[in-house]
Amino acid sequence: MQYLLLIYSDETAWESISEDERRAIYREYSQLNDDLRGRGKLVAGDELQPVATATSVRIRKGETLVSDGPFAETKEALGGYYLIEADTLDEAIEWAARIPSARQGTIEIRPTVAHAGGAT
Amino acid sequence: MQDAFATALERWPRDGVPTNPGAWIIATARNRAVDRLRREQNLARKTELLARLQELAPAGADDEETTLPDERLELIFACCHPALAADAQVALTLSLLGGLTTPEIARAFIVPEPTLAQRLVRAKRKIRDAGIPLRVPPDHLLPERIRAVLAVIYLVFNAGYGPPVRRELCAEALRLAALLATLMPDEAEVHGLHALVLLQDARRDARVLDGELVLLEQQDRSLWDGAEIEQGRRALERGLALRAPGPYQLQAGIAAAHSEEASDWVRISLLYRRLAELAPSPVVDLNRAVAVAMADGPAAGLALADRIEGLDGYYLLHAARADLLRRLDRADEAAAAYERALALAPSDVERDFLRRRLSDLRV
Numbered sequence: 001m002q003y004l005l006l007i008y009s010d011e012t013a014w015e016s017i018s019e020d021e022r023r024a025i026y027r028e029y030s031q032l033n034d035d036l037r038g039r040g041k042l043v044a045g046d047e048l049q050p051v052a053t054a055t056s057v058r059i060r061k062g063e064t065l066v067s068d069g070p071f072a073e074t075k076e077a078l079g080g081y082y083l084i085e086a087d088t089l090d091e092a093i094e095w096a097a098r099i100p101s102a103r104q105g106t107i108e109i110r111p112t113v114a115h116a117g118g119a120t
Numbered sequence: 121m122q123d124a125f126a127t128a129l130e131r132w133p134r135d136g137v138p139t140n141p142g143a144w145i146i147a148t149a150r151n152r153a154v155d156r157l158r159r160e161q162n163l164a165r166k167t168e169l170l171a172r173l174q175e176l177a178p179a180g181a182d183d184e185e186t187t188l189p190d191e192r193l194e195l196i197f198a199c200c201h202p203a204l205a206a207d208a209q210v211a212l213t214l215s216l217l218g219g220l221t222t223p224e225i226a227r228a229f230i231v232p233e234p235t236l237a238q239r240l241v242r243a244k245r246k247i248r249d250a251g252i253p254l255r256v257p258p259d260h261l262l263p264e265r266i267r268a269v270l271a272v273i274y275l276v277f278n279a280g281y282g283p284p285v286r287r288e289l290c291a292e293a294l295r296l297a298a299l300l301a302t303l304m305p306d307e308a309e310v311h312g313l314h315a316l317v318l319l320q321d322a323r324r325d326a327r328v329l330d331g332e333l334v335l336l337e338q339q340d341r342s343l344w345d346g347a348e349i350e351q352g353r354r355a356l357e358r359g360l361a362l363r364a365p366g367p368y369q370l371q372a373g374i375a376a377a378h379s380e381e382a383s384d385w386v387r388i389s390l391l392y393r394r395l396a397e398l399a400p401s402p403v404v405d406l407n408r409a410v411a412v413a414m415a416d417g418p419a420a421g422l423a424l425a426d427r428i429e430g431l432d433g434y435y436l437l438h439a440a441r442a443d444l445l446r447r448l449d450r451a452d453e454a455a456a457a458y459e460r461a462l463a464l465a466p467s468d469v470e471r472d473f474l475r476r477r478l479s480d481l482r483v
Contacts, residue, residue, distance in 0.1 A: 001251045088253035089203055090261065111250050 002043060002112040003092040004083050008076040009105030011050055025100045032098050036084060041095070043083040051077035076105050083112075192217060193303045194254045196296075199243075200269045201252045208243040209272050215240055217299075218276075218292040228289050229279065266304070270313045270368060273297050277317045285328055293317055301355065311359030312368030318352030319375035321345070333469070336378060349379045367399040385414035402430045410440055418447040435464035439474060446481060455481055 014022070036042035054070040070077060079101065086092040089109070096107040199212040210229075214220045220228070226236035246252065257265040273296045280289025297314040304310045326339035356372045373391045377384050392408035405428045413421020422444040431437040442457035458478040465471045 003251075086251070089201075089251040090253055090257070092251070093203075109250075 001086060001088075001114075002083060003086055003089075004081060004110045004112060005092070005096050005099065006078060006108040006110065007080040007082075007099055007101045007105065008074075008108065009079050009101040010076050011079070013104055014079075028098075028100045032095075035098075036082070036095065041085045043085060045080070045082040045084075047080040048078060050079075079105075192299065193256055196269055196300065197257055197265055198247055198252055198254045200265070200272050201247070202265075202268060203250060203252055204243055204246060206272075206275075208239055208246075209268070210275055211236060211239050212243045213272050213296070214276065214292060217296060219295070220288060220292060224288065228286050266307060266309065269300065270309060273300070274313060274317070274368075277320070281320065281324070282328070285324065287324075290317075290321055290324065294321060301358075305358075306362065308359040308362040308364035309366040309368045311355050311362070312366055312370075312372050315352045315356035315359060315372035316368055316375055318348050318355060319372060319379055322348035322352060322379065344379070349376075352376065352379075365394070365398070367395060370395040370398065383414075385411055389415045402428050403434075406431060406434075406437055406440060413444055413447075418444040422448065433464060435461045435466065435470065435474075438464065439477075442477065446477075451481055 033042065033045065036045075051070050054068075056067050056069060056071055058065045058067075082095070082099070084092065084095055086095065089111075092109050092111075096102060096109055099107050101107065195216055196213065199216055200209045204212065207229075211225055214225050214228075215222065218225075222237050222240065223233050226233040229236070231239075247254075256262075273293050276289050276296070277293035280286040280291075280293065294317055297310075297317050300310050301314045322345040323336070323339060325345070326341065326343035327334055352372065353376055356369065356376055359369045359372070370391050374388055374395075377388045377391070389408060389411035392404060392411050396404045396408055406425065409421045409424035409428070411421075412424055422441065425437070425441050425444065428437065438457045438461035442454045442461060445451075445454035445457055455478060458474055458481065462471060462474045462478070465474055
């Protein structure tokens with residue numbers, strides 16, 4: 001099965017920590033990526049640019065509405081994602097628990113819909 | 121202060137259980153043949169459901185042939201997975217492992233039947249779609265997952281213990297606790313929970329009179345189920361022999377102490393102290409204060425009660441303090457505490473009791 005791990009965290013928290021702490025966190029991410037790749041579980045993953053760079057698009061009554069900002073203004077913003085392979089939800093939970101942002105933010109785990117002959 | 125202590129002992133495990141409006145007819149003993157027949161029918165249905173659920177669930181890397189008892193264990197853990205909401209865990213466990221039909225579960229929890237049915241459908245769908253595995257969790261996850269299963273079983277028991285009493289829920293909880301003890305004999309807390317529900321259930325016929333709770337110290341002990349008390353004590357011994365203490369074994373120890381001729385308050389207060397270390401909560405602290413007052417006198421109990429934080433809105437704290445102050449001849453302070461308790465008391469039964477105490481003071 002494939003799971004999307006959505007990484008939500010408070011951006012101001014990231015800004016308020018020291019360079020050393022940030023480097024340590026990046027090392028954790030790096031190790032996590034290596035482990036995922038090594039086990040053939042990593043399908044995709046990215047850090048996202050800050051929520052200030054977000055743009056929202058809606059089509060209403062045939063009109064394209066473009067606006068500044070994310071889908072919803074929330075204290076914790078979407079900061080990154082992983083798309084992984086895992087046999088069970090428990091396995092996905094274990095990977096999610098290794099994401100550093102889980103310690104102060106939230107990781108949402110969503111199974112993807114398997115379409116026949118579909119994209120992965 | 122046995123009163124407040126006993127009431128707290130009766131009531132505090134029920135925090136968080138949905139409250140029940142309206143009276144419920146105390147269930148009478150059922151025809152056992154009918155029970156057994158229904159269980160067999162349900163079991164056949166559940167075996168079929170299990171097979172379908174296994175088809176729907178993604179194949180685990182370690183699929184292997186299992187016998188029926190193992191399948192039930194896997195099912196329990198799947199039903200109580202943390203990714204399911206608590207009310208879904210309870211409904212699913214009762215539906216797939218218990219002997220209750222959907223209408224029975226809905227009635228027991230005073231939820232409209234379509235709501236309950238939807239809850240079950242959604243939960244099974246989540247198990248399938250999110251890949252909740254049908255298996256006994258690996259060792260590193262087992263402690264927390266067992267705790268979740270025990271919490272569900274205890275919640276079912278408390279929902280049935282009432283008042284109002286719903287015998288079928290207590291019976292289901294006892295069955296599930298016994299089943300778990302058979303399937304996981306090396307888990308101490310499993311025996312602890314089994315002991316606890318047996319020892320509490322043993323008092324079922326003495327607890328409620330005319331629809332109202334009878335405090336433990338005032339219960340007619342001849343109505344206690346001696347056989348269940350014995351079973352409970354043996355289950356507790358099985359747990360203790362495994363030398364892995366935990367909150368359920370401690371609570372069972374307290375219940376066992378109360379089931380003796382005269383409650384050993386020194387032992388009970390020590391058990392509460394251990395419980396406060398393992399599963400701290402202000403209500404445990406209150407129970408401990410009351411037990412210490414019985415063992416070492418009201419001054420010692422009051423000293424502990426005055427250190428408790430966070431129970432200011434809980435009438436039993438003030439009722440307990442009031443009683444301790446009364447025993448210390450601090451009548452004015454006792455009266456003030458009874459007034460506080462009165463203002464917070466949840467129903468007429470408690471209010472009447474507190475008013476009597478208050479007027480006794482003023483005599």
